[in-house]
Amino acid sequence: MEGLLEQRDPRRRRDQDPVGIPWRYDRPADREVASLVTACLAYGQVELLRDAANRALEPLGPTPAARLQDRGVPADAYDGFTYRMTKGPDLVDLLEAIRSALTEHGSLEAVYAGRVSASGISDDDTDPTALHRERASAFVRWLRSARRREELARGFTYLLPDPADGSACKRLHLFFRWMVRGPDGVDMGLWDAADPSELLMPLDTHTSRLCRYIGLTDRKSVDGKMARIVTRRLRELDPQDPVKYDFALCHLGISEDCIHTRSEEHCPGCPIEAICTLD
Numbered sequence: 001m002e003g004l005l006e007q008r009d010p011r012r013r014r015d016q017d018p019v020g021i022p023w024r025y026d027r028p029a030d031r032e033v034a035s036l037v038t039a040c041l042a043y044g045q046v047e048l049l050r051d052a053a054n055r056a057l058e059p060l061g062p063t064p065a066a067r068l069q070d071r072g073v074p075a076d077a078y079d080g081f082t083y084r085m086t087k088g089p090d091l092v093d094l095l096e097a098i099r100s101a102l103t104e105h106g107s108l109e110a111v112y113a114g115r116v117s118a119s120g121i122s123d124d125d126t127d128p129t130a131l132h133r134e135r136a137s138a139f140v141r142w143l144r145s146a147r148r149r150e151e152l153a154r155g156f157t158y159l160l161p162d163p164a165d166g167s168a169c170k171r172l173h174l175f176f177r178w179m180v181r182g183p184d185g186v187d188m189g190l191w192d193a194a195d196p197s198e199l200l201m202p203l204d205t206h207t208s209r210l211c212r213y214i215g216l217t218d219r220k221s222v223d224g225k226m227a228r229i230v231t232r233r234l235r236e237l238d239p240q241d242p243v244k245y246d247f248a249l250c251h252l253g254i255s256e257d258c259i260h261t262r263s264e265e266h267c268p269g270c271p272i273e274a275i276c277t278l279d
């Protein structure tokens with residue numbers, strides 16, 4: 001696994017990754033907002049989702065945090081927006097929720113940090129991710145409730161899934177990885193409210209398959225439980241920073257260096273070939 005980290009050049013790959021989009025902004029407040037918008041849209045093919053995130057952020061100009069706080073969501077800017085499950089009104093819901101966070105609490109981090117205190121976590125839950133999981137769920141519930149509607153659009157809740165529902169919530173945990181880890185040229189390290197040791201692996205179909213190949217889990221369902229199992233195993237390698245392997249693992253798939261089948265073309269030289277159990 002350390003070989004995998006060494007062989008991948010994260011800075012060179014950053015601009016092909018969704019995280020390259022928030023890095024374009026100079027101010028931490030703008031990176032935070034651009035990160036949540038980009039991470040929420042981080043489903044589907046990477047080129048397409050990057051295009052969708054660029055289209056979502058473009059109407060907010062070079063300072064999206066100030067734009068949302070001072071002048072709100074630009075009227076009509078998202079009327080024709082569509083990206084797979086996400087339509088213009090879903091995106092407006094997300095941006096309005098972010099705007100509420102900024103106007104009421106000053107930042108998304110403040111919403112995250114203020115939702116749950118450590119005393120709210122049961123003493124017998126010794127999992128280092130316990131407080132973070134509670135806060136992550138409360139963070140989502142706060143953003144959802146900021147729309148002050150009894151019935152939320154499915155497209156909006158798809159953008160902001162609640163980890164308490166049991167799903168892996170890859171995009172949400174990706175956002176937390178960007179905010180809490182680093183700065184290391186990929187993750188931005190903007191938040192102090194959580195520690196890298198508390199984070200959960202942002203698992204999707206592709207990274208979960210790789211995790212199975214190298215024996216981190218044999219679980220079939222890609223869900224919150226699998227994310228906890230994989231993170232626990234990675235903590236054995238690095239207790240302080242278990243999700244540092246995520247970017248490199250993910251890019252084995254994005255770069256198509258791994259095509260999820262044994263191949264003479266792809267497997268020799270793969271940094272995790274010695275531990276890959278795929279037949």
Ligand code: SF4
Pocket residue numbers: 210213257258259260261262263266267270271272273276277278
């Ligand atoms: S050894 Fe081959 S199948 Fe296994 S992870 Fe590497 S490229 Fe993929």
